[in-house]
Amino acid sequence: MSKSLFQKPIEIKISTVVAVSAILSTADRIALDAALAEMTGGTADFFEDDLTVIDVAALPSGCGQIDWTGLIALLKKYRLNPVAVRNAPPELAEEIAAHGLTLEPANAKREEPEPVPKPAAAPAPVAVAAAQAQPPAPASNGTDVMIIDTPVRAGQRIYARGCDLVVTAVVNNGAEIIADGSIHVYNTLNGRALAGASGNAQARIFALNMSPELVSIAGVYRTFEDGFPTEYARAPAQIRLVGDRIDILSVNTANRA
Template identity: 50%
Template sequence: MQNSLTRKPIEVKISTVVAVAVILNESLLSSLELALKEMTGGSPDFFDDEFAIIDVESIAAETLDWPAIIALFKSCGLHAVAVRNAAEEQHATIRAHGLSIDVVSKAKPELPREQQEAPEIQKPVTATPMPTAVEHIPAMIIDTPVRAGQRVYARGCDLIVTASVNNGAEVIADGSIHIYAPLRGRALAGARGNTNARIFVTSMEAELVSIAGIYQTFDSGFPKLSPNQPIQIKLVGDSIEVSSLKST
């Protein structure tokens, strides 16, 4: 009885939500539908109810049929929640369809006024101050199996998993991912755009891997790799490279 009296009707807490970025390079609905069918193989649960941020920087957003776009994504398991890089005059229309505006700041910080107007003079050599210490975020360690339907997210750090990642499970990290067991589910490293992030696996049986939003599935089979070798997955240009991690 005491809990019911002290408990608030609504509580707001900070929660981390991971969303995929969907970059539209065309506005024609039929082209987008065809591309999604090729990507997903027609599977309605390919994206497993992921939240999606739609990036319209490459197209004219005013030509989009928002209800049709939202319905198309939903049919593939993507829930559109926000739009990125839309012109300001389109914000009201976008919000009217239940989508938020994802603001990406591209402005460079201005120099202080005295630095902008200072004449170019030779300054005396002075001792360089020690850099400010950077807070170290330790890796998240998971030592129990990640089961189907579970999602683990290592925010701002690497993720180390010492047990298997089963089919239908998903592990995500802003840094690199190290899995010292079979990877049968999904692994997404560099979730906030770190293109230098990597995935290391001792037994590669993944459904999907991703580095900084660029992903690869293995419906047609896995690359031919040296047996009994740990695997390294990294980004080379705009492509995923899967290779054996041989000792030097």
């Protein structure tokens, strides 16, 4: 008898999915386009078709009607994949649904502050932050740390929900590691590292051999198109958030970049 006869046609399981939040402070597409162009620095695969939640909580009350078709097209231009809208008034539910987006309810009482990230160089009217899409499964099995002992390969994404992330193997270019807490890489850190993904500005990123493409703390990004600062590259270093600035420090000294 064929083995396929004993297989279920479909199974539904809880999975961990990571999205980004596009936090708008203007509905002006020209301003948004300029801000995204500055943020990505012309890197075509900066976002790699990341699932995106459009957050409109920061839009001023007099900003006028949102051009959803134009906004969706703009985000897709930068390889952001809009799937939902957060903090929109209920009367927009039908309009939002007509554009294939899900309406997430406004959270009047948030236990954690929503990060308002920006590129390290200058403020911008659009912010893109690492955020958690629901419903995630606990990643740490009741502990405060997730430990990865195998290399993180290009195209692979690891998310340590509600805990720190420890990686003892190399994180390759094109890989992405995310944690709600701090990130510790006891090897070479290439690729992207996003700590404090749920808004923890005290989180840090540590690596014995630091050479990332992009880092983020609580949604504030810094990219390294021209390479990681020479004095810290390929050496033990840490990354922290000071105000709205990403700082790079040696693990053993107070020097910073």
